[in-house]
Amino acid sequence: MSNPTTTSATMTRMIVDVHTHIFPPSLIADRAHLASIDAGFGELYASPKAGMATAEHLLASMDAAGVDVSVACGFWWQHGAQAAEHRAYLLDAAAQSDGRIVPFVPIASDEDASVLDAAVAQGARGLGEWRGGGELDDASAEFVRRATALGLPVLAHCSEDVGHLYPGKHGGLTPGGLWRLISTQPEARVIAAHWGGGFPFAGLMPEVRAALEAGHVLFDTAATPLLYEPRVFIAARMLLGDAIVAWGSDFPLREQERDRAQVEAAGAGFAETYRDAILGGNAARFLELS
Numbered sequence: 001m002s003n004p005t006t007t008s009a010t011m012t013r014m015i016v017d018v019h020t021h022i023f024p025p026s027l028i029a030d031r032a033h034l035a036s037i038d039a040g041f042g043e044l045y046a047s048p049k050a051g052m053a054t055a056e057h058l059l060a061s062m063d064a065a066g067v068d069v070s071v072a073c074g075f076w077w078q079h080g081a082q083a084a085e086h087r088a089y090l091l092d093a094a095a096q097s098d099g100r101i102v103p104f105v106p107i108a109s110d111e112d113a114s115v116l117d118a119a120v121a122q123g124a125r126g127l128g129e130w131r132g133g134g135e136l137d138d139a140s141a142e143f144v145r146r147a148t149a150l151g152l153p154v155l156a157h158c159s160e161d162v163g164h165l166y167p168g169k170h171g172g173l174t175p176g177g178l179w180r181l182i183s184t185q186p187e188a189r190v191i192a193a194h195w196g197g198g199f200p201f202a203g204l205m206p207e208v209r210a211a212l213e214a215g216h217v218l219f220d221t222a223a224t225p226l227l228y229e230p231r232v233f234i235a236a237r238m239l240l241g242d243a244i245v246a247w248g249s250d251f252p253l254r255e256q257e258r259d260r261a262q263v264e265a266a267g268a269g270f271a272e273t274y275r276d277a278i279l280g281g282n283a284a285r286f287l288e289l290s
């Protein structure tokens with residue numbers, strides 16, 4: 001027997017993590033070799049200490065952290081063979097997850113954007129994690145154009161122009177690259193990862209504000225404790241309001257349970273509606289989750 005009180009509380013407080021990564025066991029087992037043939041992969045995953053998770057790991061983590069839905073992303077592969085294998089795995093895992101895994105599929109730099117057509121037919125819900133080549137290169141822009149034509153949002157790995165170096169910092173979309181994307185492809189729907197590389201301050205410029213108010217962009221909080229002080233949540237609310245930030249853990253880089261707790265703590269001084277919006281409400285609306 002279901003408890004109606006519990007059911008309605010669950011419905012009003014859907015917890016969504018918009019930024020996680022899973023890999024097929026075959027690619028995890030082959031990581032040393034893959035690191036030698038794909039520099040971008042090697043930068044992040046050559047070390048056996050760098051966490052890699054399967055769909056089973058993610059679902060177990062979601063149970064432990066009380067997460068209803070996770071966006072599971074691929075990786076910005078160099079070669080189509082790995083991207084194709086990764087896409088197939090993500091789509092299969094999502095199909096078996098009863099709606100708990102939303103698959104954002106990868107595309108390799110040597111692939112044609114048309115591979116997204118088949119992925120959509122098989123259930124892809126987004127493109128990601130995608131890397132725009134800093135200031136947005138033409139080939140990357142073409143991938144987004146195709147995704148948008150197919151109705152897919154794009155989860156963009158964004159990185160800062162300033163601050164410390166870390167694996168994966170180079171090649172992420174910079175704030176300038178993100179603005180180029182938003183202003184040249186206003187119909188594109190973008191989850192700008194890692195706070196858009198520091199983009200939110202530009203939200204105070206009227207023309208940027210107007211572009212953001214179209215509702216096509218979400219900023220995710222992935223890897224916040226590795227990048228910013230907790231006050232980033234307060235600053236972002238002042239700069240952007242309540243409707244445009246969504247929780248992303250970057251699991252398994254960050255544990256979902258611990259990351260969620262840190263978001264709850266950072267927003268402890270705010271109305272519950274703000275925390276609810278960040279922890280699921282904004283993502284549910286953006287991803288059209290029911």
Ligand SMILES: [Zn+2]
Nearest residue numbers: 129157158193
């Ligand atoms: Zn990222």
